[in-house]
Structure formats: C-alpha cells, structure tokens
Amino acid sequence: MSLIVQKFGGSSVADANKLRNVARIITDTYQRGNDVVVVLSAQGDTTDDLIEKAKELNPHASKREMDMLLSNGEQISISLCAMCIESMGYQAISLTGWQAGMLTDSSYSNARIKRVRTERIQKELDKRKIVLVAGFQGINKYDDITTLGRGGSDTSAVALAAALHADLCQIYTDVDGVYTADPRSVTGAKKLEEITFDEMLELASLGAQVLHNRSVEMAKRYNVNLEVLSSFSGNPGTKVKEVVKTMEKTHVSGVAKDKNVARIALVGLADQPGIAFKIFSLLAKENINVDIILQSIGRDGSKDISFTVARGDSQRAREVMEENKEVIGCKSVELNDQIAKISVVGAGMANNAGVACKMFEALFSAGININMISTSEIKVSVLVDERDAERAVQAVHDRFFSEFGSNG
Amino acid sequence: MSLIVQKFGGSSVADANKLRNVARIITDTYQRGNDVVVVLSAQGDTTDDLIEKAKELNPHASKREMDMLLSNGEQISISLCAMCIESMGYQAISLTGWQAGMLTDSSYSNARIKRVRTERIQKELDKRKIVLVAGFQGINKYDDITTLGRGGSDTSAVALAAALHADLCQIYTDVDGVYTADPRSVTGAKKLEEITFDEMLELASLGAQVLHNRSVEMAKRYNVNLEVLSSFSGNPGTKVKEVVKTMEKTHVSGVAKDKNVARIALVGLADQPGIAFKIFSLLAKENINVDIILQSIGRDGSKDISFTVARGDSQRAREVMEENKEVIGCKSVELNDQIAKISVVGAGMANNAGVACKMFEALFSAGININMISTSEIKVSVLVDERDAERAVQAVHDRFFSEFGSNG
Numbered sequence: 134m135s136l137i138v139q140k141f142g143g144s145s146v147a148d149a150n151k152l153r154n155v156a157r158i159i160t161d162t163y164q165r166g167n168d169v170v171v172v173l174s175a176q177g178d179t180t181d182d183l184i185e186k187a188k189e190l191n192p193h194a195s196k197r198e199m200d201m202l203l204s205n206g207e208q209i210s211i212s213l214c215a216m217c218i219e220s221m222g223y224q225a226i227s228l229t230g231w232q233a234g235m236l237t238d239s240s241y242s243n244a245r246i247k248r249v250r251t252e253r254i255q256k257e258l259d260k261r262k263i264v265l266v267a268g269f270q271g272i273n274k275y276d277d278i279t280t281l282g283r284g285g286s287d288t289s290a291v292a293l294a295a296a297l298h299a300d301l302c303q304i305y306t307d308v309d310g311v312y313t314a315d316p317r318s319v320t321g322a323k324k325l326e327e328i329t330f331d332e333m334l335e336l337a338s339l340g341a342q343v344l345h346n347r348s349v350e351m352a353k354r355y356n357v358n359l360e361v362l363s364s365f366s367g368n369p370g371t372k373v374k375e376v377v378k379t380m381e382k383t384h385v386s387g388v389a390k391d392k393n394v395a396r397i398a399l400v401g402l403a404d405q406p407g408i409a410f411k412i413f414s415l416l417a418k419e420n421i422n423v424d425i426i427l428q429s430i431g432r433d434g435s436k437d438i439s440f441t442v443a444r445g446d447s448q449r450a451r452e453v454m455e456e457n458k459e460v461i462g463c464k465s466v467e468l469n470d471q472i473a474k475i476s477v478v479g480a481g482m483a484n485n486a487g488v489a490c491k492m493f494e495a496l497f498s499a500g501i502n503i504n505m506i507s508t509s510e511i512k513v514s515v516l517v518d519e520r521d522a523e524r525a526v527q528a529v530h531d532r533f534f535s536e537f538g539s540n541g
Numbered sequence: 542m543s544l545i546v547q548k549f550g551g552s553s554v555a556d557a558n559k560l561r562n563v564a565r566i567i568t569d570t571y572q573r574g575n576d577v578v579v580v581l582s583a584q585g586d587t588t589d590d591l592i593e594k595a596k597e598l599n600p601h602a603s604k605r606e607m608d609m610l611l612s613n614g615e616q617i618s619i620s621l622c623a624m625c626i627e628s629m630g631y632q633a634i635s636l637t638g639w640q641a642g643m644l645t646d647s648s649y650s651n652a653r654i655k656r657v658r659t660e661r662i663q664k665e666l667d668k669r670k671i672v673l674v675a676g677f678q679g680i681n682k683y684d685d686i687t688t689l690g691r692g693g694s695d696t697s698a699v700a701l702a703a704a705l706h707a708d709l710c711q712i713y714t715d716v717d718g719v720y721t722a723d724p725r726s727v728t729g730a731k732k733l734e735e736i737t738f739d740e741m742l743e744l745a746s747l748g749a750q751v752l753h754n755r756s757v758e759m760a761k762r763y764n765v766n767l768e769v770l771s772s773f774s775g776n777p778g779t780k781v782k783e784v785v786k787t788m789e790k791t792h793v794s795g796v797a798k799d800k801n802v803a804r805i806a807l808v809g810l811a812d813q814p815g816i817a818f819k820i821f822s823l824l825a826k827e828n829i830n831v832d833i834i835l836q837s838i839g840r841d842g843s844k845d846i847s848f849t850v851a852r853g854d855s856q857r858a859r860e861v862m863e864e865n866k867e868v869i870g871c872k873s874v875e876l877n878d879q880i881a882k883i884s885v886v887g888a889g890m891a892n893n894a895g896v897a898c899k900m901f902e903a904l905f906s907a908g909i910n911i912n913m914i915s916t917s918e919i920k921v922s923v924l925v926d927e928r929d930a931e932r933a934v935q936a937v938h939d940r941f942f943s944e945f946g947s948n949g
Binding site for chain 1: 557602625634
C-alpha cells in the first residue's frame with residue numbers, strides 16, 4: 134500500500150462532469166489499496182470571477198482581503214469533490230489550507246509554505262478516508278488566510294507529498310506529460326517518459342508552462358517523485374525524478390520557447406569596476422528579476438551590458454536605468470521587447486559540446502539571426518526576433534528530434 | 542463611544558452597488574466615533590447557487606461537506622465588503638467564523654453557538670479597525686466548519702453583541718422595521734417604534750419573518766438591545782427591548798398571518814388518561830413540532846384532539862397517527878392544510894380581557910368562520926380557511942389600528 138498525493142488543476146474540476154471524472158480517478162487509486170490525499174484548484178473561472186468582483190469594488194484591495202476572497206475557490210472545489218466521492222460510496226473529507234496544517238509566512242498573495250502540520254490529515258487517513266485539501270492556500274501565524282501565488286496548488290501538492298513522505302505525487306493537468314516541445318505548435322513533438330528535476334526546472338522557467346518552478350524546486354529539495362499526467366486521456370504521463378534511467382541516451386530533453394522576454398541594452402558604459410554591481414542592485418531594489426546578462430566590449434574602450442527581464446517589468450527597468458544614467462555612467466538605454474528566447478534543455482548536455490553547435494547550425498540553416506546567447510550546465514538559450522520564434526523552435530526541434538536528425 | 546454590531550442580510554449585499562451602500566452605513570456609524578462589528582450574510586443567490594451545484598453531484602451530500610461548501614458565501618461577502626470599506630479610506634478586516642471565535646456544537650447545518658472567543662475581534666477593535674464577521678458559520682471542537690441553519694446570521698450578530706457587551710445590535714433588512722401587520726398586504730399597517738422581546742418572539746413564530754426566533758431568544762436571554770431597520774430607506778427602525786416605554790398605551794402591537802400551518806384532527810378518541818401523552822410523544826420522536834393543541838368532547842363520551850404542525854411535517858404527522866391508530870385508540874385521522882393562523886400580539890394584552898373579544902367580533906363582522914382558538918399571555922391566535930386569510934388580517938388590523946377603531 135502506497136500513499137499517493139494527486140493534484141487536479143482548475144480545468145480538470147471545471148464542472149460536474151469533470152468533477153465526476155476526477156472522482157473516478159481518485160477512487161480508482163484508492164480502490165487499488167492506496168492512501169490518497171488530493172489537492173484541488175478552484176473550478177475553471179471561479180478565481181477570475183472573484184477577482185472581477187473585487188476589482189469592481191476596489192482595484193487596489195489589500196492583499197490580505199484578496200487572499201480571504203480567493204481562498205473560497207479551492208474550498209468550493211474540495212467540498213463539491215468530497216460530495217461526489219461520497220455519492221460513489223467512499224468516505225471522503227475536505228480540509229481547507231488551515232485545517233490541513235499548511236503553515237505559511239505572511240506574504241499575502243505570494244506566501245511561502247513554512248511547515249505542514251500533518252496530524253489532521255494523518256488522522257483522517259488512519260480512518261481510511263480520502264482526504265481532499267484546498268490547494269493554493271495556507272494560514273500564517275496570525276491565523277489569517279494566505280494564498281501561495283502562481284502555481285500555488287502544485288506547490289501545495291508537493292509540500293504535502295514531502296511532509297507526508299508520499300510515495301508519489303501526481304500532477305494531473307490538461308496535457309498528458311512533458312513534451313520535447315509544445316505539441317500545439319511544433320510538429321513532431323514527443324512525450325518524454327522521464328525527465329530530471331533540473332531539466333524540468335529549466336523547461337518551466339523557459340515557458341513550458343507544465344509545472345511551476347516553485348513546486349519542482351521543492352520536489353527536488355525533498356526528493357518527491359513527481360508525475361505529470363492528463364486527467365482526460367488516461368495515458369501514462371512523464372515522471373520527474375532526481376536521476377532518470379534514460380539519461381545517457383537522450384542528451385536533449387526538450388526545446389522551449391519563451392516570449393515573455395524583453396532585452397535592455399546599456400550602451401557606452403565606462404570600463405570601470407563596480408558598474409555591473411550598481412546596475413543590478415538598482416534592479417534588485419525594484420524587485421525586477423534579471424535573466425540573461427551579457428557584457429561586451431563596445432567602441433572606444435567603453436563597454437555594453439545587455440540583460441533580459443520579463444516584459445511586465447521592462448518599462449520600469451528602462452525607467453530605472455534612465456533615471457540613474459549618470460550614476461551608472463552610460464550613454465544610452467535601449468529596450469527591445471520584440472524578442473523571444475529559444476532554449477534546448479538536457480541533463481546530459483554538459484558532457485556533450487556538440488549541442489550548442491547543433492542548435493546554432495539549425496538556426497543558421499533556417500536563416501534566423503541570433504541576438505544573444507546564454508548557456509548553463511543543462512541548457513543553451515538564444516534570443517531571436519519574436520517573429521522568428523515559431524520557426525526557430527521547429528528548426529531546432531527537427532534537428533534534435535526528427536527521425537532524420539540525430540539526438541544530441 | 543459605543544460598540545455597535547450591525548448585521549446585513551443577503552439582499553442588502555447582493556451586488557457591488559448594494560455593498561457600497563452597506564459600506565457607507567458602516568463607515569457613517571464608525572465616523573460618529575463608534576466601534577463597529579459587522580455581520581454579513583452571503584450575497585443574494587450565492588447560497589442557492591452553491592446548493593444547486595452540490596445537488597447536481599450528490600443530492601444526499603453529508604452535512605459536514607455542505608457546511609464546508611456553504612460557508613464560502615459569507616466569506617466572499619465579508620472580504621468584498623472589507624475591500625469596499627478600504628476603498629473609502631477606512632481600515633477594515635474580515636474574519637471567518639472560526640477566526641472570529643464562533644465556537645459551536647457539531648450539529649452540522651443547524652449548529653448551536655456554545656461560546657464566542659472574542660480576543661481576536663477585541664484586538665482588531667483596539668487597532669480601530671472595522672471588523673467584518675462571516676455570519677451563519679462557526680467551528681466545532683474538531684476544527685470543522687459548521688453552519689447555524691435558518692436565521693443563522695441574525696443569531697451570529699446577537700451572539701457577538703452579547704459576547705462583546707455591545708451597546709446596540711442593529712439588524713438591517715429589506716423592511717424598515719416591525720409593522721402592526723405585513724405592509725405588503727395590509728392597508729394601514731403602521732411601523733412600531735418599539736416592541737418587547739416576547740412580542741417579537743410571538744410575531745416571528747407567527748410568520749412575521751422579520752427576525753428569526755433563535756436570535757430574539759438569545760437577545761432576550763442576554764438582554765441585547767436590538768434594532769430592526771432597513772439598509773435602503775435610512776429611516777429609524779423598530780427597537781426590540783425587554784420593556785418598552787409605550788407598553789401601557791398600546792395593548793396590541795401587531796397582527797400576523799402564518800400560512801405554514803396544517804391541522805390534524807384525531808376523531809373519536811376513548812376518554813382515557815394518557816392518550817395525549819401517547820400522541821405527542823410519537824410526534825416528538827419524529828421531531829415534529831406541534832403548535833396549537835385543542836381537546837374537545839366528541840360524541841358518545843369519546844373526545845377529539847386537534848393540533849397544528851408546519852405544512853412540511855403534515856404528511857409525516859398524519860402517517861405516524863395512522864400507523865398508531867390502534868395504540869392511540871382513535872377512529873379517524875383528518876388532515877386539513879388549507880388553513881391559516883391569524884394572531885394578534887401584545888404584551889399589554891393579559892390585563893385586557895377585551896382583546897380576544899374584539900378580534901372575534903372583527904372576524905364575525907367580516908363573515909369569517911373561526912376554526913380553532915388558542916391564547917397565551919401575549920397573543921390570541923385563530924385558525925381560519927386559507928382563502929379568508931388576507932381578509933381576516935385586514936379586518937382584525939382595521940379593528941385595532943385604523944383611525945376609526947380604538948387600540949386595545
């Protein structure tokens with residue numbers, strides 16, 4: 134008998150029929166002799182509807198009250214799902230974040246889980262009940278309700294799996310696993326059987342949108358066995374693990390595209406020590422995350438520094454740079470938000486120098502200009518013009534995954 | 542500076558505009574230097590919508606899960622109202638039932654408040670915050686969410702007023718007070734400035750539908766000053782108190798009509814001791830509440846017993862009587878659910894024998910037949926045919942309250 138944590142997203146519980154489908158998956162798992170803890174998101178558009186109601190009354194509502202409001206979405210899902218499971222003849226109990234012992238810090242709307250007090254869940258599991266926990270939410274030390282921000286329910290599920298020492302944490306979603314590229318836009322994209330945490334982290338941060346980074350980071354830290362699978366297809370999904378058995382064979386596990394990228398170039402900086410520190414501490418003060426950083430020698434002994442930020446931060450980043458032009462000592466600030474980041478990810482890449490080269494070759498063959506390059510142990514990223522993004526992904530994917538190309 | 546508890550019902554908070562109106566009433570009260578604790582119901586149809594969602598999945602859902610589901614309605618109201626108050630420049634904080642310390646027993650869907658732990662509310666009041674509490678809900682000793690059943694938010698408000706030793710508990714509703722009769726159907730109905738708890742109890746149980754009995758009983762027990770008023774009109778409402786200063790003047794405070802009544806007659810009972818006990822213990826076992834009981838001598842030394850029950854219980858009551866006909870020893874069981882109960886209520890009535898007489902006279906003049914009569918210290922009730930009900934109320938009301946009639 135194993136303990137399995139299952140998480141179902143908003144689209145999987147959107148209406149009564151979908152809830153019945155989810156209840157069947159849950160009870161099948163239970164029926165096979167497993168203890169089952171389930172984490173649910175809010176139904177379909179519930180969260181958006183609540184946000185709209187709030188905005189009508191106060192576009193700048195306090196985050197504490199927004200969390201109080203939004204936490205209802207998940208609480209509605211779990212109670213409805215519990216009733217549905219009851220109607221199928223099984224014993225179920227729904228628990229809100231605070232009932233399930235999800236203790237967080239006080240960063241309303243973006244809280245971090247500090248600890249999970251599992252006594253209540255354990256007690257219900259001992260009674261052989263199916264336990265349904267409201268995802269995305271917790272409680273802080275003041276007994277106030279908090280929410281975990283983007284990808285919150287995934288994080289709830291992984292945190293519970295870690296705290297309960299679950300044998301498996303299954304993340305059910307509307308895609309049936311992790312693909313070598315986005316199957317909606319890249320022909321020939323293949324589902325991966327397994328992938329490492331690190332590869333998953335790179336893919337998530339690169340816009341693959343399957344699992345949120347926070348949950349993958351937590352799964353890696355506590356070595357939680359993750360599986361991403363579809364609540365609709367019934368097919369086996371993709372397993373996310375520390376080490377995967379097929380690692381030696383596939384050097385590259387996927388190609389990702391991220392359009393939420395803007396590049397800022399600081400041109401004509403004096404070649405003095407401490408400049409980079411000044412620039413990035415200014416951005417840090419504004420809570421602007423920087424992704425790729427590139428420094429190059431410019432004309433006349435001066436240098437240029439370019440970096441990328443999320444598009445939502447790009448205007449603010451440019452303003453901060455403009456306001457501090459003199460402090461930084463730069464001639465001009467240039468913003469380009471018509472770009473995209475294309476990356477190949479693979480845990481086996483570090484020992485295979487040919488990967489970057491193969492990627493550049495594929496882009497060159499397709500006549501696509503490379504704007505900026507960044508590499509890490511397990512990925513190679515390039516910036517290209519936004520209008521070339523789809524073609525670039527297809528070209529790179531073809532090179533690594535098509536039957537005619539050779540993998541890594 | 543006073544501490545005022547205000548309660549707003551579902552129709553008062555149904556949409557953004559109504560919530561803004563409620564927020565203005567609250568902040569006006571606060572602005573005058575008072576501490577304000579507010580209890581809110583769920584918005585308009587929210588509760589019905591949630592019930593419908595539940596029924597689609599499981600028409601016999603466990604009450605524990607129904608309470609988990611339904612408690613969201615009030616939690617949504619309080620957070621939205623808090624945001625609205627924030628937008629007007631005041632500090633507000635919303636608290637769920639458990640955060641507000643509403644401790645109840647474990648009768649899911651119909652829980653009783655056992656104690657209110659006011660520490661958290663006091664702490665927020667000390668910070669000069671407007672405190673918004675989710676009505677209708679509490680928490681039991683297992684940390685599970687309970688709801689209080691019909692009239693629950695009124696009860697929440699009165700319980701908070703009692704526990705906080707509030708100076709006043711204002712129940713805002715869609716009528717602007719307690720009237721001498723239902724103003725929607727009786728011409729000449731007048732609003733009462735004041736009324737006693739006991740009169741209010743009789744009126745509520747007689748179908749006046751302004752305040753639920755549980756809340757009035759609790760207000761009487763803890764001597765909470767109640768006021769019933771409209772959230773729309775801005776007019777002064779009706780004060781409900783232990784003793785009212787105008788009591789000597791008005792012997793009769795109102796005329797009420799209750800159509801939720803059915804009469805069961807047990808005909809031809811043997812005239813033996815213990816028969817009444819048998820009958821009513823059978824009904825008590827089925828949790829059927831009996832209102833009026835009347836015993837009369839029938840033919841041939843036998844006797845008849847008639848009693849009234851709520852219409853929802855009438856079929857079951859008849860069945861129980863039929864099933865036990867031999868035990869009871871009665872010849873036939875007759876059910877009449879085409880009747881209505883008309884009552885005059887007044888604390889000054891006991892010392893004024895003329896009230897009943899005047900009521901009967903009014904009905905006689907209107908040609909309305911009386912089916913059954915019941916009297917108490919502060920009320921006289923009669924059963925009439927349902928089709929005569931409206932005319933009966935008008936005739937009785939005219940007799941007591943019209944300018945040509947004389948009061949009491």
